[in-house]
Amino acid sequence: MLFRQYYLGCLSHASYLIGDTDTGQAVVVDPQRDIAEYLADAEANGLTIVKVLETHFHADFLSGHLELAAHTGATIVYGNDAAGRAEFPIETYGNGQLIQLGKDAHGLQLEIRETPGHTPESISIVVYPHGTESAPYGVLTGDTLFIGDVGRPDLLASVGVTAEELGRQLYHSLHERLMTLPDATKVFPAHGAGSACGKNLSTETVSTIGEQRRTNYALAPMSENEFIEAVTHGQSVAPLYFSFAANRNRERHELLDSATLPTLTMAEALAHQHAGAVVIDGRDDMAFAAGHLRSSINVGLGGRFAEYAGEVMAPQTPIVLVTPPGQEAEAQVRLARIGFDNVLGALEHPVDTFVEHPELIERLSRLSVEALEQRITDVPDLVLIDVRNPGEVENGTIAGARTIALPSLINELETLDPWTPTVVFCAGGYRSAIASSLLRSRGFTDVSDLLGGYNAWATAHTTEEVAR
Numbered sequence: 064m065l066f067r068q069y070y071l072g073c074l075s076h077a078s079y080l081i082g083d084t085d086t087g088q089a090v091v092v093d094p095q096r097d098i099a100e101y102l103a104d105a106e107a108n109g110l111t112i113v114k115v116l117e118t119h120f121h122a123d124f125l126s127g128h129l130e131l132a133a134h135t136g137a138t139i140v141y142g143n144d145a146a147g148r149a150e151f152p153i154e155t156y157g158n159g160q161l162i163q164l165g166k167d168a169h170g171l172q173l174e175i176r177e178t179p180g181h182t183p184e185s186i187s188i189v190v191y192p193h194g195t196e197s198a199p200y201g202v203l204t205g206d207t208l209f210i211g212d213v214g215r216p217d218l219l220a221s222v223g224v225t226a227e228e229l230g231r232q233l234y235h236s237l238h239e240r241l242m243t244l245p246d247a248t249k250v251f252p253a254h255g256a257g258s259a260c261g262k263n264l265s266t267e268t269v270s271t272i273g274e275q276r277r278t279n280y281a282l283a284p285m286s287e288n289e290f291i292e293a294v295t296h297g298q299s300v301a302p303l304y305f306s307f308a309a310n311r312n313r314e315r316h317e318l319l320d321s322a323t324l325p326t327l328t329m330a331e332a333l334a335h336q337h338a339g340a341v342v343i344d345g346r347d348d349m350a351f352a353a354g355h356l357r358s359s360i361n362v363g364l365g366g367r368f369a370e371y372a373g374e375v376m377a378p379q380t381p382i383v384l385v386t387p388p389g390q391e392a393e394a395q396v397r398l399a400r401i402g403f404d405n406v407l408g409a410l411e412h413p414v415d416t417f418v419e420h421p422e423l424i425e426r427l428s429r430l431s432v433e434a435l436e437q438r439i440t441d442v443p444d445l446v447l448i449d450v451r452n453p454g455e456v457e458n459g460t461i462a463g464a465r466t467i468a469l470p471s472l473i474n475e476l477e478t479l480d481p482w483t484p485t486v487v488f489c490a491g492g493y494r495s496a497i498a499s500s501l502l503r504s505r506g507f508t509d510v511s512d513l514l515g516g517y518n519a520w521a522t523a524h525t526t527e528e529v530a531r
Contacts, residue, residue, distance in 0.1 A: 118205025144184035180233020181214030201249030246273025297454035304373030352427035488513035
């Protein structure tokens with residue numbers, strides 16, 4: 064058996080290649096949209112990818128099932144509950160059905176287990192290297208069971224499926240379909256720390272059933288009702304693009320375009336911007352603060368670039384990129400991974416171009432803790448906005464701050480006064496740079512963000528308390 068995990072840190076996404084080197088047959092599970100690694104590894108090991116297995120209709124990224132099917136002829140597989148819900152041909156497998164990759168019943172087999180709860184069609188995949196009569200090697204749990212957490216059951220409330228309904232299904236899936244596996248069974252989830260598909264995900268990418276039984280808060284002894292309360296409380300606000308990606312993953316859409324990204328002059332970039340394109344500046348927040356094209360939005364490539372870009376504009380919006388030299392293609396691919404394909408081009412030689420056009424350039428206003436304290440004293444109508452998620456805010460915030468999680472900000476703009484002085488903050492500064500640049504791009508006239516975020520504020524005030 065060849066078993067390989069691929070971990071995409073910028074989306075906290077894990078995918079898998081599983082193959083039998085005797086028969087040469089392999090499957091890919093929950094693939095990312097850029098599929099070159101799977102194809103290269105399969106070829107290097109003499110494997111043919113015959114199936115693409117999806118544990119559910121993903122919401123946080125655009126899957127590569129159509130790309131893999133087009134390149135390899137592989138069949139796309141979902142759980143039974145996905146029947147009739149995809150616009151492209153699929154096979155469906157029900158609870159207990161097997162996928163045979165080895166030569167016989169003593170070879171590599173994959174057992175499908177229906178594990179609804181995160182979504183109705185969710186499945187997990189148990190890997191048996193020597194047939195189902197032997198001990199399982201591991202289980203690919205999709206978004207049903209994470210390391211340290213379980214899949215949130217509240218993401219489908221907008222389409223009429225309640226968190227309580229899915230939460231009860233999740234409770235039974237965990238206890239009756241997954242925790243019945245031997246303790247030594249390895250757990251391979253589809254996501255890790257940072258994903259909005261849960262609230263307490265570990266940075267580890269593999270565990271065991273036994274370790275999760277002992278340490279996962281959601282698997283502690285509790286009633287169904289207690290379980291639902293535990294797994295729904297304190298969840299982050301889902302990024303805006305989630306519903307778009309979930310629907311897109313069911314559709315027959317265009318394949319990933321590998322064409323070279325055009326470079327744009329300043330005049331071309333401005334023409335696109337005036338026609339409705341959003342300029343996304345992928346440089347770090349300090350470079351952006353020093354000077355950027357007016358009305359552009361800062362989403363640094365050093366962070367969760369695609370996810371946060373998906374929170375500041377609607378899907379299908381035309382995009383112009385500003386990036387450090389040589390990182391244009393990376394930014395384009397990362398946007399494509401969430402289905403944001405409408406990238407018109409990248410501004411050529413940004414820094415030199417900015418120097419040549421100082422009349423088009425703005426700076427980002429950033430305040431130290433001391434400067435913010437003074438501003439609060441001097442400006443009675445100052446608006447403070449905390450763009451962190453609810454679970455973060457529970458641990459403290461700045462007095463008088465209004466809580467608007469970053470994914471909600473674009474929909475709350477009409478409730479804010481663009482003429483009132485405003486300061487936004489997050490935990491450390493990355494998200495507040497996004498938020499303040501978003502507000503400026505929408506006509507807010509006096510916007511700053513807090514350097515170091517709430518972490519710096521809390522540290523400074525804790526130090527003051529100790530000194531007193």
